[in-house]
Amino acid sequence: MSKLSIFPVSVKVTGKSILIVGGGIEALNKARLALKTEARVRVVAAKFDADFSALDLERRVGSVAAADLEAAALVFVAMDDDEERDHAIALAHRAGVPVNVVDQPDLCDFYTPAIVDRAPISVAISSEGAAPVLARAVRAQIESLLSPNIGALAALAGQLRRRVESLIAAGPARRRFYEALVGSMRVETALEQGAPAARRAALRLLNEHAGQAAQTGLVSLVGAGPGAEDLLTIRAQRLLQQADVIVFDQLVPERVVEMGRRDARRISVGKSKGRHSVSQSEINALLVSLGNQNLNVVRLKSGDPMIFGRAHEELDALKAAGIAYQIVPGVTSALAAAADSATPVTLRGVASGVVFATAHGADDGELHHWAALAQAGVTLGLYMGKSVMARTAAELLAHGMAASVPVGVVVNAGRSDRFTGLTSLGDMAASDFDLPDGPAIFFIGESVAKGEWQQLLAHADAQQKVA
Numbered sequence: 023m024s025k026l027s028i029f030p031v032s033v034k035v036t037g038k039s040i041l042i043v044g045g046g047i048e049a050l051n052k053a054r055l056a057l058k059t060e061a062r063v064r065v066v067a068a069k070f071d072a073d074f075s076a077l078d079l080e081r082r083v084g085s086v087a088a089a090d091l092e093a094a095a096l097v098f099v100a101m102d103d104d105e106e107r108d109h110a111i112a113l114a115h116r117a118g119v120p121v122n123v124v125d126q127p128d129l130c131d132f133y134t135p136a137i138v139d140r141a142p143i144s145v146a147i148s149s150e151g152a153a154p155v156l157a158r159a160v161r162a163q164i165e166s167l168l169s170p171n172i173g174a175l176a177a178l179a180g181q182l183r184r185r186v187e188s189l190i191a192a193g194p195a196r197r198r199f200y201e202a203l204v205g206s207m208r209v210e211t212a213l214e215q216g217a218p219a220a221r222r223a224a225l226r227l228l229n230e231h232a233g234q235a236a237q238t239g240l241v242s243l244v245g246a247g248p249g250a251e252d253l254l255t256i257r258a259q260r261l262l263q264q265a266d267v268i269v270f271d272q273l274v275p276e277r278v279v280e281m282g283r284r285d286a287r288r289i290s291v292g293k294s295k296g297r298h299s300v301s302q303s304e305i306n307a308l309l310v311s312l313g314n315q316n317l318n319v320v321r322l323k324s325g326d327p328m329i330f331g332r333a334h335e336e337l338d339a340l341k342a343a344g345i346a347y348q349i350v351p352g353v354t355s356a357l358a359a360a361a362d363s364a365t366p367v368t369l370r371g372v373a374s375g376v377v378f379a380t381a382h383g384a385d386d387g388e389l390h391h392w393a394a395l396a397q398a399g400v401t402l403g404l405y406m407g408k409s410v411m412a413r414t415a416a417e418l419l420a421h422g423m424a425a426s427v428p429v430g431v432v433v434n435a436g437r438s439d440r441f442t443g444l445t446s447l448g449d450m451a452a453s454d455f456d457l458p459d460g461p462a463i464f465f466i467g468e469s470v471a472k473g474e475w476q477q478l479l480a481h482a483d484a485q486q487k488v489a
């Protein structure tokens with residue numbers, strides 16, 4: 023097995039300084055890095071080429087001297103002049119301070135890792151100087167795994183330490199509390215509202231662990247996006263990883279549900295062929311009952327939970343039962359459809375806005391209203407229209423829209439098997455098109471003509487008329 027040539031450590035810099043020798047862009051980058059810490063930062067250079075003026079540090083023009091190394095914890099050398107460079111290294115070594123020489127691994131006493139900074143938590147990724155680009159790529163992956171609040175959480179744990187020690191005996195019980203604190207979605211959610219709210223939530227958790235029972239369930243209404251795993255938000259992914267139970271709709275593809283914690287219970291409440299579909303009130307009751315069992319529940323909804331998701335009914339039930347909840351937005355299917363078809367649903371001088379509406383169940387008054395909006399230059403984005411498209415188009419024509427208005431349809435938006443087709447309101451009204459299987463979004467309005475569409479949809483007789 024190959025061994026590390028380095029030993030990762032964390033160097034204490036409070037009350038000390040970091041010396042940077044050099045005045046170019048590399049030196050500036052190291053200065054920025056050093057300023058993330060509490061160290062005093064001092065830069066010495068014969069000439070300052072880069073613009074250091076915005077940074078809060080000490081600058082000195084000249085050659086590096088022994089006095090510059092006083093109380094120095096680390097030295098970075100970033101300059102081209104070999105003689106000056108060797109002089110700086112020699113001075114540092116004489117003072118017993120480790121040196122990093124930028125881009126010269128052979129001359130380095132230490133390397134600078136790629137750093138994930140969630141003070142007081144930090145993650146350092148090192149490739150022993152061999153592949154800094156790879157180290158940065160690893161850093162990007164770790165960044166996306168860690169909650170932005172992890173540092174605040176660590177600080178909170180630090181503040182509570184005395185209190186925890188007085189309330190919970192050392193050993194497994196105390197460890198369980200800290201594990202719960204780090205994994206607590208409720209505390210994490212409270213962190214978004216600021217330190218005092220987080221402290222309250224953490225104290226509540228502490229009291230529970232100290233023996234006073236209380237309710238800890240949390241139901242998260244999470245937008246799953248249009249169906250591709252990588253159109254989930256990072257927050258949604260994190261919550262899925264922490265879930266005890268995942269309750270999902272039929273429109274959420276299995277791949278997305280699979281992204282949840284391996285041991286999480288998965289409950290499908292979607293309609294599917296040959297199976298009794300769960301009614302909305304049954305779903306509400308299910309969420310309340312899971313929340314009452316003190317579970318972390320992720321209610322996964324396709325697209326965005328607040329758009330045609332019946333979210334308010336679930337929220338009402340949770341509120342009535344006093345169960346904590348949160349809402350995590352997702353990419354709604356109409357926006358995925360706009361991206362798939364490169365359609366600017368708002369467009370200066372063409373479309374002053376966009377309306378998301380449901381075609382299914384729309385009454386005459388609503389259709390009248392949309393026709394008026396469309397005529398005033400608003401793009402219509404219609405959900406749930408697949409089975410009623412011809413009738414919807416006919417009614418929009420009856421309310422005065424022109425047969426020439428372009429209509430775009432996107433089936434399976436945001437997924438690899440997406441289909442996009444362009445037609446006109448007149449053609450659409452003639453009779454239903456035979457579209458691929460899957461959910462569909464319809465865009466109606468002049469901005470649709472600016473999109474990129476795979477197929478022109480026209481009826482045979484209409485084509486003949488054109489020919």
Ligand code: SAH
Pocket residue numbers: 248249273323324325326327328329330331353354355356359404405406407432433434435436437461462463
């Ligand atoms: N909350 C969801 C909408 C649920 S209503 C969202 O924000 O997207 C169900 C309707 O959404 C479907 O009838 C269809 O019109 C639309 N829909 C959902 N997923 C879709 C997809 N991947 N492609 C196209 N339309 C989709």
